Amino acid sequence: MNIVVLVKHVPDATADRRFESDNTVDRVGVDGLLSELDEYAVEQALQIKEKADGDVTVTALSIGPEQAVDAVRKALQMGADQGVIVTDDAIAGSDAVATSLVLAEAIKKIGSPDLVVTGMASTDAGTSLVPAMLAERLGLPQVTFASVVETQGDQIRAKRDGDAATEVIGATLPVLLSVTDQTGEARYPSFKGIMAAKKKPMETYSLSDLGVDAGQVGLDAAWTAVEETTARPPRTAGEIVTDEDGSGATALAEFLASKKFI
Amino acid sequence: MSEILVLVDHVDGNVRKTTNELLTIARRLGEPSAVFIGSGDAPVDALKKFGAEKIYAVDDAEIKGYLVAPKAEVLAQLAEKTSPGAILIPSSAEGKEIAGRLAIKIESGVITDAVDVTEGGVTTQSVFAGSFTVQAKVSKGTPIITVKPNSAAPEEVAGAGAVEQFAATVSDGAKTAQIVASQPRQSTGRPELTEAAIVVSGGRGTGGNFEPVENLADALGAAVGASRAAVDSGWKPHTFQVGQTGKTVSPQLYVANGISGAIQHRAGMQTSKTIVAVNKDEEAPIFELVDFGVVGDLHTVLPALTEEINKRK
Ligand SMILES: Cc1cc2nc3c(=O)[nH]c(=O)nc-3n(C[C@H](O)[C@H](O)[C@H](O)COP(=O)(O)OP(=O)(O)OC[C@H]3O[C@@H](n4cnc5c(N)ncnc54)[C@H](O)[C@@H]3O)c2cc1C
Ligand SMILES: Nc1ncnc2c1ncn2[C@@H]1O[C@H](COP(=O)(O)O)[C@@H](O)[C@H]1O
Numbered sequence: 001m002n003i004v005v006l007v008k009h010v011p012d013a014t015a016d017r018r019f020e021s022d023n024t025v026d027r028v029g030v031d032g033l034l035s036e037l038d039e040y041a042v043e044q045a046l047q048i049k050e051k052a053d054g055d056v057t058v059t060a061l062s063i064g065p066e067q068a069v070d071a072v073r074k075a076l077q078m079g080a081d082q083g084v085i086v087t088d089d090a091i092a093g094s095d096a097v098a099t100s101l102v103l104a105e106a107i108k109k110i111g112s113p114d115l116v117v118t119g120m121a122s123t124d125a126g127t128s129l130v131p132a133m134l135a136e137r138l139g140l141p142q143v144t145f146a147s148v149v150e151t152q153g154d155q156i157r158a159k160r161d162g163d164a165a166t167e168v169i170g171a172t173l174p175v176l177l178s179v180t181d182q183t184g185e186a187r188y189p190s191f192k193g194i195m196a197a198k199k200k201p202m203e204t205y206s207l208s209d210l211g212v213d214a215g216q217v218g219l220d221a222a223w224t225a226v227e228e229t230t231a232r233p234p235r236t237a238g239e240i241v242t243d244e245d246g247s248g249a250t251a252l253a254e255f256l257a258s259k260k261f262i
Numbered sequence: 263m264s265e266i267l268v269l270v271d272h273v274d275g276n277v278r279k280t281t282n283e284l285l286t287i288a289r290r291l292g293e294p295s296a297v298f299i300g301s302g303d304a305p306v307d308a309l310k311k312f313g314a315e316k317i318y319a320v321d322d323a324e325i326k327g328y329l330v331a332p333k334a335e336v337l338a339q340l341a342e343k344t345s346p347g348a349i350l351i352p353s354s355a356e357g358k359e360i361a362g363r364l365a366i367k368i369e370s371g372v373i374t375d376a377v378d379v380t381e382g383g384v385t386t387q388s389v390f391a392g393s394f395t396v397q398a399k400v401s402k403g404t405p406i407i408t409v410k411p412n413s414a415a416p417e418e419v420a421g422a423g424a425v426e427q428f429a430a431t432v433s434d435g436a437k438t439a440q441i442v443a444s445q446p447r448q449s450t451g452r453p454e455l456t457e458a459a460i461v462v463s464g465g466r467g468t469g470g471n472f473e474p475v476e477n478l479a480d481a482l483g484a485a486v487g488a489s490r491a492a493v494d495s496g497w498k499p500h501t502f503q504v505g506q507t508g509k510t511v512s513p514q515l516y517v518a519n520g521i522s523g524a525i526q527h528r529a530g531m532q533t534s535k536t537i538v539a540v541n542k543d544e545e546a547p548i549f550e551l552v553d554f555g556v557v558g559d560l561h562t563v564l565p566a567l568t569e570e571i572n573k574r575k
Contacts, residue, residue, distance in 0.1 A: 037507070096372070097365060120507065124390075127374045128355065132330065132362035141438035142330055142363075145355050147500065157442070160329075161500050163354050164273050168443040169329055175439075181490075181507045182500055223371030223402035227384065230395050235537070235551045242544070243558025249566030252538065253574070255554040259536055261460065261482065261515050262571050 001056045001173075004113045005045040006103065007075045009068035010035040010124040034071035037119035039078075039186035044179045045117045046079045046187070048151050057081050059110055063091060063102050069202070076197035077189030083202040084110060090207055093219030096125070100133035102217060105210040107138065114154075114173045120145055120180045131178040141171035147182035264347030265316065266292040267340060269333075269360070270309065271352040273446075275300055277308040279457050282416035284350045284409055285312040290381045292347040294421065297340060297428075299325060299333060310423030312416055318428040324437075330356060331436035334363035339430050341368050341404055348383060348400075353408040361408045370403025377413045377512070377533075391506070391525055392532030411456040412512055447501060450486070455502065458485035460515045461534070463504055465489035465527075467520015467541065467560055470497045474564035475519055481571040487511065487531075489521045505530035519560045523548025540564065 009032050042060065049056040060075030062068045063086045072083035086106050094102070107116060116138070121128040135142035146158035146169070154173040159166065161182070189197070207214055215221060241251045256262045266288035271278045281296070288294035295316040298304040304319040318340060325332040337349060337360065349364070351357045358374050365372040376385035383405050387396045400406065455461065462484045464475035472486070479486045488498040490505060504511055506526040516534035521527060523539070523546055531537070532551065539548045544557040556563055 096362065100366070123506070126389075126506075127362075128358050129362040129365075129372065129374060132359035133366050135331070136334070136363040136366045139435055142359070143439050144329070144359060162356065163447075163501075165444045165446045167329075167441050167445075169439055170442040171439045223365070223369075223400065224373055224398055225401040226396055226398045228397040229389075230397075232388075232393055232395060232533075235532075237550055238553035238555065240544070240549055240552070240555040240557060243556050243563050246562075246566050248540070248556035248558040248563045249570055252540075252554060252556050252563070252567055253570040255538070256515075256571070257574065259515070261536075262574055 001052055001054060001115070002111055002113045003045045003049065003056060003058045003115045003117060004107055004110055005041050005058060005060050005075060005080060006116070006118040007038045007042065007060050007062045007071045008035040008119070008122045009033070009062055009064045009071035010122055032067055032070065034074040035119060035123045037121055037123055037181060038071070040179050040181055040183050041117045041119045042075045042078050042080060043186040044149050044177070044183055045115070048115065048149070051151065059084060061103070061106055061110065062086070063099060063106070065092070072202065073197060074189065076200045076202070077193045078187055079193060082200055084205060085202070086205045086207075086210065088207040088214070090214035090218050093222065094217045095222040095224055096127055096129035096133060097223050098217040098221055100130050100137055102207070102210065102212055103130065104134055104137040105212050106205060107134075109205065109210055112174070116140065116176045118176070118178045120178050131176060135176040138176065140174055140176040143169045143171050143175050144178040146177060146179045149177065149179060149183060264292045265295045265344050267337065267344065267346045267349045268294055268296050268314070269337065269349070269351045269357070270296050270298045271354070271357075272298070272300060272305065275302060275305050277305050278454075279416065280352045280409075280411045281309070282312040283411065283414045284352065285309070285314055286414045286417045287379050287409060288348075288350055289313050289417075289419065290379065291383060295344065295346070297337065299336060301326070304425055306423050306425060310421045311418055313419040313421040314423050315421045317423055317425045319425055320428050320430050324432045327441055328437045329439040329441060330359045331363060331439065332432045334360045334367060335432055335436050336430040337364050338367040340428060346404060348405040348407060351406065351408045353410040357408050361406050365406050368403060370406055371400035372406040372408075373398055373400060374408045376407050376409045379407055379409065379413075388533050391529035410510070410512070452479060453483070453485045455485045455487055455504070455509050456511055458511070459513055460484035460517070461487045461504070461511050461513045461531070462517040462519070463487035463489065463521060463531075464492055464519050465521030466491040466495070468492065468497070470495060471561070472497060474561060474568070478517065478564050478568045478571075481568045482515075484517075489527050518548050519564060521548055522546050523551065
C-alpha cells in the first residue's frame, strides 16, 4: 500500500508557546515549521501503516520554498518512509488552485497512492480548499474532516462532525482523506527516529520534473487578486475590575447595561 | 442584470438565516437565484421573502447519500446553463469544499470566508487570527465566494420566486464517498453558535460544571461556546468549540469564562464587537482583548451576574 501524506511548511505564529513542551525536537528554524494540523495527518498515516497487514510506504510531500524540507524531515522523524519536496521559484505566491495542481502532479509522479492524507486546514492560509480540490483533480473519493478514522482492507470509515449532523463516511480505496485535530495527539519524534530520518530517501522535484508550466502557477497566475491588506487596530485592554464580595458581577452588569445588552 | 446563484442552506427544507444574508448580498451583485437542493417542495415563500427572483429546485434523491462532490456537479451544471455573475455559498466546512471543487470544474477563482461583499464583487476577509483584514477579488471566471454567517443584515424584499425544476446529472465518480450513517445534531434550544448575537463560552476554568455558563447564556438569550480544553475534557461536544479548529464567531458580545485566551481560541472570537471575560487569573492573556474584565471566580461571579440580569428584566 502507498500512502502520501501532505505536509505544509508554515510561518511560526506561536513558536515559544507551542513548542516549550516539545523537547524532543530542536530543529525548527525561526521562520517556519510543519503546520501543526498536518502532524495529525502524519500520525494517522503512520497508524494506518502500523495496523495494515502488508507492506506500506508512507511518503511525505510538501510544496514550498527550500526551507519546506524541514516539514518533510519532521514527518520522516515521526516515521514516514521517504520524502518529496517540490520547490521552484515560480511557485511563490500560488493560490489553492495552483497549489492543488502541483500537488496533484507530484502525487501522480510518486505513483498511484491508495491513500492521500492531508490536514484539515493549513495554519496560515487555512482555507481548507486544497483537499477538496485535490480530490477533484485526482478523481478520488473525498473523505474529509475526519475526526475518527478506521481502515479495514480496502475500506475506510470516518466520522465527520458536520454543522447539521454527525456523519459516518465510507469509501473504497484509493481515497483522499483529511483529518482534524480530534483524531488524537501526534507522536513526537524519538531520538532513534531523528537519527533514522537522516538516512531516509528525500527527493526534490522542480516544476519541469512534473511537466507543469511555470505560467500556471505563482502570483500572476492566481485566479484571485488581493487588493488591500490592513492590520486591524490592536484591541486596547478595557476596564478590568477585581471581584470582591459580589462587586464584580454588579460592575459587569452595569457595563452590559451601558452597552444595551441587558 | 446577470443571475447570482445562491446555494440555499437548509435543514429539511427549513431555510437558515445565512441564506437570507446571502440573498441580500446577491442583490448587490445582480438578480438572486436560489439553488435549493433537497427533497419535496422548495421553500418558495421563505426564499421569495428575501428577494429570490428564481428558484432552481434540485431533487436530492441521488445526492444526499454522498459527500460534497454531487453538489459541486449540480452547481457546475447550473453555472453552465445560466452563466451567472457570481456564485455565493455558505462558508461552512461543506460549503467551502463545494466551492473548491466547483472552482476546478468551471475554472474560476474562489474566495472563502468573506465577511462582506461589495457591489463590484470586492470581498473582505479577516485573516491571521483576525489580526488583518484583506480586500480581494476573483480575477478569473465566475466569482465563487463563500460567505460567513452574520456578514449582512438580511433585508426583506419580495422577489418573483419563479420555481424551475433542474434535473442535474450526477456522475458515478461523484458518488464514491458515501454517507453511511447520519445523526442529526440535537437542538440545544439556544441560538446557533455562528449566528448568535451573543455567545457565552466556558473553558477549563469551569472545572466541567457548565451550569453557570448556561444559565448566564439563557439570561442573555445567547449561544453557548467552549474552548478546546473544555471539549477535549469531554464536557461539551466538538460542535461547541470556538477557535482555529472549531467555529469562528463574530457576535455583538462574547463572554469568555475560565478561558485563558490562547491564540487558537482568539482566532475564533477576536472579531467579536464587544468582549468580556471572567477569569481568576489577572495575568490571563484574554484580558488583553477585553472591553470589560472581571478578575474573579466564575462560580460566584456568573450566578450573581445572572441573578442581576434576571432582576433587571
Ligand atoms: C492545532 C491546535 C488547534 C487548536 N484549536 C483550538 C480551538 O479551536 N479552540 C480553542 O479554544 N483552543 C484550541 N487549541 C488549544 C489552545 O491552544 C488552548 O490549549 C485552549 O484554548 C485552552 O483552553 P482554556 O482557555 O479553556 O484552558 P486553559 O488555558 O487551561 O485556561 C483556563 C483558564 O481558566 C481560568 N480559571 C480556572 N479556574 C477558574 C475559575 N474558577 N474561575 C475563573 N477562571 C478560572 C484560569 O485562570 C485559566 O486562565 C488548539 C491548539 C492547537 C495546538
Ligand atoms: N504547499 C503545500 N504543501 C503540502 N501540503 C499542502 C500545501 N498546501 C496545503 N497542503 C495540504 O492541504 C491541507 C489544507 O490546506 P489549505 O487548503 O491551505 O487550508 C493542509 O493541511 C496540507 O495537508
